[in-house]
Amino acid sequence: MREIGLYLHIPFCLKKCVYCDFASMGGGEEFFAPYEARVLEEISLRARRDVTVRTLYVGGGTPSVVPARMIRSLLAALREAFPFAPGAECSMEMNPGTVRKDMLEAMREGGVNRVSMGMQCAQDRLLRMLGRPHRFSDVAEGVRMLRRYGFDNLNLDLMLGLPGQTEDDVGESLRKALDLGVSHLSCYGLIVEEGTEMARRVRDGEWTLPDEDTERNMYDMCLAETSRRGMRQYEISNFAYPGRECRHNVDIWKRGEYIGIGCAAAGFMDGVRRQNPSSLSAYLRGENPQEEAIGEEDAMFESVMLGLRLTEGITDSEFYSRHGRTLFEVFGRRWQKAVDHGLLIYRNGRLQLTRRGMDVQNSVLVDLMPD
Numbered sequence: 023m024r025e026i027g028l029y030l031h032i033p034f035c036l037k038k039c040v041y042c043d044f045a046s047m048g049g050g051e052e053f054f055a056p057y058e059a060r061v062l063e064e065i066s067l068r069a070r071r072d073v074t075v076r077t078l079y080v081g082g083g084t085p086s087v088v089p090a091r092m093i094r095s096l097l098a099a100l101r102e103a104f105p106f107a108p109g110a111e112c113s114m115e116m117n118p119g120t121v122r123k124d125m126l127e128a129m130r131e132g133g134v135n136r137v138s139m140g141m142q143c144a145q146d147r148l149l150r151m152l153g154r155p156h157r158f159s160d161v162a163e164g165v166r167m168l169r170r171y172g173f174d175n176l177n178l179d180l181m182l183g184l185p186g187q188t189e190d191d192v193g194e195s196l197r198k199a200l201d202l203g204v205s206h207l208s209c210y211g212l213i214v215e216e217g218t219e220m221a222r223r224v225r226d227g228e229w230t231l232p233d234e235d236t237e238r239n240m241y242d243m244c245l246a247e248t249s250r251r252g253m254r255q256y257e258i259s260n261f262a263y264p265g266r267e268c269r270h271n272v273d274i275w276k277r278g279e280y281i282g283i284g285c286a287a288a289g290f291m292d293g294v295r296r297q298n299p300s301s302l303s304a305y306l307r308g309e310n311p312q313e314e315a316i317g318e319e320d321a322m323f324e325s326v327m328l329g330l331r332l333t334e335g336i337t338d339s340e341f342y343s344r345h346g347r348t349l350f351e352v353f354g355r356r357w358q359k360a361v362d363h364g365l366l367i368y369r370n371g372r373l374q375l376t377r378r379g380m381d382v383q384n385s386v387l388v389d390l391m392p393d
């Protein structure tokens with residue numbers, strides 16, 4: 023049976039953060055009921071019995087801001103519509119301050135066994151600047167409560183390169199996050215997205231971003247502190263204790279198939295990438311998703327682009343089983359410059375980014391793009 027992932031998008035948050043350009047909105051309570059009805063409709067349209075769900079990821083937005091009853095009904099509908107593998111990984115995103123008893127019970131009933139929480143940093147002054155509605159004490163309380171309800175596979179997200187953030191702040195955030203005993207850490211460099219309040223304030227000179235060297239040091243601190251605590255870096259931004267890697271994301275980086283449900287949700291099945299409308303109103307109106315069949319050249323490039331995110335890289339045998347050609351045959355000519363510059367390594371049939379290559383991953387990929 024074909025193993026797939028499922029992604030469910032919940033586009034609501036308590037309030038919009040100043041850097042966010044995800045498909046999400048602050049408030050929006052009046053849309054909860056129509057959204058639930060539309061998602062239930064999409065689930066029944068997309069239901070299939072010829073697959074096994076290996077992983078489910080409920081993301082957003084902030085899935086934990088909607089009523090627990092809604093999460094219960096959506097999880098039950100997914101389990102009704104698709105066969106789940108025994109022990110399937112089922113992750114849900116929550117934000118600190120939205121961890122509440124009725125929601126945890128609904129999650130447990132619906133089989134959620136992994137929780138990812140947006141901590142971002144341990145300094146309340148930076149959280150306020152980001153427009154985050156929580157304080158660090160909410161993170162600690164949220165983790166304690168999750169544990170009391172039996173959730174022990176926990177991730178915290180941290181952000182690097184924030185305006186006004188120092189290396190000491192990052193060190194303190196790392197220590198405090200890891201002291202909470204979580205099994206997984208994601209450390210993302212801030213990307214200033216056009217059209218956000220963050221972009222305006224940076225452009226107007228109100229906020230200053232740390233320089234490149236400082237940001238690189240911050241990233242190196244993540245590598246050092248997670249390794250000191252026994253975590254393994256398995257992807258550019260992701261660290262976990264052995265066996266606690268996020269299987270859902272690893273499958274996507276290995277170009278596995280998944281079905282995306284909900285506003286702005288993306289999916290990939292049968293060689294076709296599918297993207298639901300990103301505007302809530304278009305999704306509620308039932309507008310069609312965009313679909314794009316991926317040709318073989320693009321498929322091979324995607325395999326390398328996604329595979330290089332993983333520290334283990336991509337092997338010839340994986341690549342051959344997907345595309346019937348070796349990595350060397352397709353990319354050998356294009357990767358020489360990056361290899362000569364110490365950004366890529368190809369050894370024993372395995373292609374990997376080096377530590378320096380991870381810093382400039384995009385420029386490495388430009389060299390590997392089809393002509």
Ligand code: SF4
Pocket residue numbers: 034035036037038039042043044046082083084117140
């Ligand atoms: S909580 Fe996450 S999705 Fe919601 S506005 Fe903030 S960054 Fe965006």
